[in-house]
Amino acid sequence: MFDFFRKKPKPETPAAPAPDATPQPTPPLVEPEVAAAVEPGAPVQWLPAETPAPEAEAAPTLIMPSPDAVGEMPTLVVAQPQDKPKLSWSERLKAGLARTRDTLGKNLAGLFGGGKIDEDLYEELETVLLTADMGVDATTQLLKDVRNRVSLRGLKDASELRVALKEALLELIQPLENPLVIDANSPKPFVLMVAGVNGAGKTTSIGKLAKYYQSQGLSVLLAAGDTFRAAAREQLVVWGERNGVQVIAQESGDAAAVAFDAVNAAKARKVDVIIVDTAGRLPTQLHLMDEIRKVKRVVQKADPSAPHEVMLVLDANTGQNAVSQVKAFDDALGLTGLVLTKLDGTAKGGVIAAIAKQRPVPVRFVGVGETIDDLRPFTAKDYVDALFE
Ligand SMILES: Nc1nc2c(ncn2[C@@H]2O[C@H](COP(=O)(O)OP(=O)(O)OP(=O)(O)O)[C@@H](O)[C@H]2O)c(=O)[nH]1
Numbered sequence: 001m002f003d004f005f006r007k008k009p010k011p012e013t014p015a016a017p018a019p020d021a022t023p024q025p026t027p028p029l030v031e032p033e034v035a036a037a038v039e040p041g042a043p044v045q046w047l048p049a050e051t052p053a054p055e056a057e058a059a060p061t062l063i064m065p066s067p068d069a070v071g072e073m074p075t076l077v078v079a080q081p082q083d084k085p086k087l088s089w090s091e092r093l094k095a096g097l098a099r100t101r102d103t104l105g106k107n108l109a110g111l112f113g114g115g116k117i118d119e120d121l122y123e124e125l126e127t128v129l130l131t132a133d134m135g136v137d138a139t140t141q142l143l144k145d146v147r148n149r150v151s152l153r154g155l156k157d158a159s160e161l162r163v164a165l166k167e168a169l170l171e172l173i174q175p176l177e178n179p180l181v182i183d184a185n186s187p188k189p190f191v192l193m194v195a196g197v198n199g200a201g202k203t204t205s206i207g208k209l210a211k212y213y214q215s216q217g218l219s220v221l222l223a224a225g226d227t228f229r230a231a232a233r234e235q236l237v238v239w240g241e242r243n244g245v246q247v248i249a250q251e252s253g254d255a256a257a258v259a260f261d262a263v264n265a266a267k268a269r270k271v272d273v274i275i276v277d278t279a280g281r282l283p284t285q286l287h288l289m290d291e292i293r294k295v296k297r298v299v300q301k302a303d304p305s306a307p308h309e310v311m312l313v314l315d316a317n318t319g320q321n322a323v324s325q326v327k328a329f330d331d332a333l334g335l336t337g338l339v340l341t342k343l344d345g346t347a348k349g350g351v352i353a354a355i356a357k358q359r360p361v362p363v364r365f366v367g368v369g370e371t372i373d374d375l376r377p378f379t380a381k382d383y384v385d386a387l388f389e
Pocket of ligand 1 (some may be wrong): 197198203205279280342344
């Protein structure tokens with residue numbers, strides 16, 4: 001389990017930063033000679049003093065966690081395969097979507113049990129879809145599609161409706177399937193910026209993503225851009241140390257400056273992927289939305305082609321509110337991908353249909369638990385199968 005990630009206190013709403021607060025140089029968390037121990041034989045890199053970001057006037061002190069420093073921090077225990085019986089991903093996805101399936105499935109079973117297809121049945125189907133958090137727009141589209149399929153195929157019996165609905169749902173959410181492939185043809189470093197509301201699962205997902213891309217042979221660097229919560233930074237630093245992933249952090253200061261320097265560090269170290277964490281924020285906190293726009297702008301100053309992915313992490317439990325979050329963050333940042341977390345704890349997995357209909361930003365990954373293997377690329381067919389089987 002990501003025990004250490006779970007240790008942190010309930011997320012707080014970060015205090016409003018001054019929109020253009022000048023980052024103050026901060027004392028390093030580790031001494032230079034200790035930092036040198038991180039990469040034996042390699043020169044210590046205090047990065048980057050050379051090119052200050054126009055909007056991040058003073059370069060922050062960057063730290064590499066040292067084994068000594070990390071040794072004093074709480075232990076992170078990553079679930080080992082032997083912790084639980086090895087399930088295939090489709091089994092885990094199925095287990096994760098159990099609550100949504102129970103709600104949807106039970107209600108649909110009642111509908112599709114038999115009898116003839118009539119207006120009453122369509123009305124009941126509408127209620128079931130809305131209850132699964134699919135939203136009005138997606139529900140309307142699904143019903144229209146199901147009606148078409150029924151009339152085209154001349155279906156008469158309610159039991160035949162199930163296949164028609166499954167097909168209609170697959171067609172609706174299929175466009176969201178667009179995996180985030182990072183390979184030799186991708187920009188280097190590939191800059192992935194992560195955003196989301198408080199507690200959505202950003203930091204946990206970043207740990208999982210780092211592992212995912214590392215397992216593909218890519219080098220990964222994390223930027224601890226959640227400068228509001230010291231615990232968030234420490235989580236990343238400790239997690240990075242335990243898993244051999246470099247982390248760039250500073251003790252306090254400006255998220256944009258951390259991101260800027262981390263991109264430069266990634267360039268200097270020829271790292272393949274950099275993942276930039278950011279503090280949780282609500283779309284209604286306009287000053288914080290300004291602040292995250294600034295992070296993006298400053299990243300662009302370090303690398304004009306970056307960020308190459310702006311990913312919103314969404315807690316599936318928020319149901320229809322997730323759609324509002326997608327719209328607001330997309331309007332502010334121009335999202336290129338989504339991560340849908342905590343599907344295991346919710347009956348609101350149908351929200352994916354609402355996203356497909358109202359703001360179809362690709363769902364890159366879905367999360368169905370807290371262990372490292374519980375985040376996987378989204379595939380529409382697996383998702384629909386897990387909902388209906
Ligand atoms: N059950 C379950 N829990 C998850 C999943 N993803 C994350 N969590 C848990 O959600 C909680 C919050 O996750 P964090 O990663 O700390 O969230 P965050 O978005 O970084 O939070 P802030 O930095 O406060 O904004 C932690 O307890 C995680 O273990 C998931 O897919 N399933």
